[in-house]
Amino acid sequence: MHTDTPFPVDPHAVNGKIPAPAEHYGLVVVGAGPAGIAAAREGAAAGKRVLLVDEHPVPGHLMGTDVPLFFGGRMTAATQNPGRMIESVFATLPELEAAMEDGIELLLGTAAWGVYRNGPAIGTLPAQMLGLADAERGWMVGFDELVLATGARDLALAFPGWNQPGVMGAGGFAMLVARYQAFAGRRIVIMGTHDLAVETARLAQEHGIEVAALVETRDSPQADVGNLPLHTGCVIAEAIGGIDGVKAVRLSDGTEIVCDTVVQAVGAVPAIELIDAMGGARVMDPVRGGWVPAENGTVRCVGLAAGLPDTGFNHMAYRAQWVDALGAVSAPDTIVCQCEEVTRADLIGVQPPNYLKRPPAMCARSLDTLLADGPPNQDQIKRLTRAGMGQCQGRRCREQVSLILGAVSGKPVPLASHRAPVRPIPLKILADWEEDQSMRDGWDVWFGIPTQWIPYRDIGTDREKQHQDVIGGNMSL
């Protein structure tokens, strides 16, 4: 062999097997709210090819698992009609029409589920790309610049009875009332009295929905609540259920209030899933609603996704107080993670799910024993307890688990990581049905190193060559 022979390329390595997307944009904007539309129009005015995507309206079956907002099962049958939903979402935001007139390509009902860029430990991508999916297909688009205007998500908090239809988040409520026009309740109790809670109450009243009470764990309202009915110094101790879910709540001061819906408005969480899942930097900013994105180069966040408006209010301290108070009224068997049915006791005890045995040594383990090894780690506890591992992708419990673990351990607990796809996407939609032939040709179960699976006794014998010829590297583990 000549020394100038070019080195080979491992045929089973990813090199070159992931092609550049067919479509490439100067700017892609995720989220067609006011901030997203403004960013898209600005890009179009600068002469860029702009794609604006928004996941709303989301498919009815996803709403049932509280994706992307905490809908709490309080949507009307109208949400099962995609045509009507598209119309409603489009009609309730007039700026969308102006954006289209600017030449912006608009895709509604299209979820963005992953951002991919070259960086540490990945160098194979021919372009920066964003994964998209609608009800029919999944695909990738390339971009020069990506703006995430993904808004804020609901902060969900557990208490006895919260895991039944009729307990929802302020974001889910606003979406159903104002955009989908498909809210199924009539009389609500609101948790919280800060800006979000007051906005929620006003929105309800504008739409003829009765506000039975605002409930505040602190001794005074946290914003001007006007003459809204108010209960301070208490929390909801139980949501009392009937055949259609919530029919009343009992407060920790003993008051019972008839309602069909509890709207959790203690806090909103900047929607950082995409930036976190791509490995982007994030920082904790209590006055801006928790974890917010840091500088991330060609990917930037605008609007609420970049952080809530800084009014000087410490959201994290407020949430921690709520979590403490709700913890105090919650029995150990109160479910915290609805998908995986993880109770408060099992979370704090770091116990495995019920389908596994709990021998004495296991029962003796707890958050305390884990903390003896090092700082609390929500991802580790997630994998041991399964809290946050379910089909809602931790939307209903990621933040509160972090807060509960923080309260119990007395230490800050960094939020468990997000993973792509950041929306649940069916296999058949996610699948690349047009994959490059090189992917098919080079596919191997595990590295394709011809020598790695040779039975030990045959190493160095004539049989080694025979095995290599037939099975090469392509074996099952």
Next chain:
Amino acid sequence: MSKQKVIVIGAGVTGLSSAWWLARQGVDVTVIDKGVVGWEASGRNGGGASHYQSPLFDEEQRLWPQMDELLGYPTEHSRERIVIAVSESQLREYRYIADMCNAMGYRVDWLDSQQAQEAVPLAGENCLGGMHYRFGGHANPQRTVQAYAWALQDLGGRIIQHSPVTGFETAGGKVTAVNTSTGRYEGDAVIVAAGPQIGFLMAQLGVEVPLAAARAEMIVTEPAPMMPLGGVDGNGLYGRQTLRGNLAYGGGPHEWIENSAQGPGARPSSPLTRNLARRLIELLPKAGNLNVIRSWAGVIEKSPDGRPILDRMTSPDNVVVATMSGVGFGLSPASGHAVSDLVLHGRCTFADISKLSLARFEGLAPDWRERQGWQALA
């Protein structure tokens, strides 16, 4: 005489199992890790435990059914596996493997298309047949790694997390202490089981251990109805249905990366997620409507021939190098036994592992990675 003290570098599955085996034999063990127990590929992998190619196979098979009891913690171990083919070439390969295993005395039953579809309810009519391993199985990686760690602690062993190794102290041809960012640990012997960082650590001791790091990916779906046997793969995938019902599968091209003594800077997944999704539907067509809810990547190390390196060094002579070359989880009950033997007895007492010595790479070209086409892209 005071107890023998052993330092294990790396709280991955191989290091923890080695430490646990030593602690069971009365050794004073300290495991040091740069991060958290089982945080890298040890805690996130296919969970398979059916490695008939390995000299440790018999011990692996002997131990797994006992592991929950021996450790005292649940590992989610489940017995047996089924591999199904959806192409003629897979069918041919699997038949060859089935014959090869049967010839070695490890029973594999052949399934025709009908039998395979009955055994694997999520399979479809594209299933051409398959093989049923009457051995092996799978377990939950994260739970198992944590079980080793806890069982070790229950035996008096220590785990020091968040403490990257900063250097070694040597005297008289032996390592006498390991320095870390948080403290100094003296020992009579050292096990270097730091996965992709082994090469960097051993270089500090003047020993070259050829390993290349790569990134590999997996996807997970929401729970599916439970199949009678969860250890199902094929079609170029490895993985399993977990006891919760999720389908967790990986496979396909890896990416060779540059690593450093500090470990990988990130573990990004890629659009390969979509190719994995496609193959999973081909394998299990009735799973097509299931939502994918996660993907992840892990960084593993590979030796030039893809085989483990389990060896006690000659200089310093109290150091054992332990890498399973990216196939470590399933074999861990046995690899820990072998490594503890190397520490205590200088040789593996239950199997011949001489072909896994470091010496086989003597004379390897310095640019072996490039020559094998294993150049890093990042």
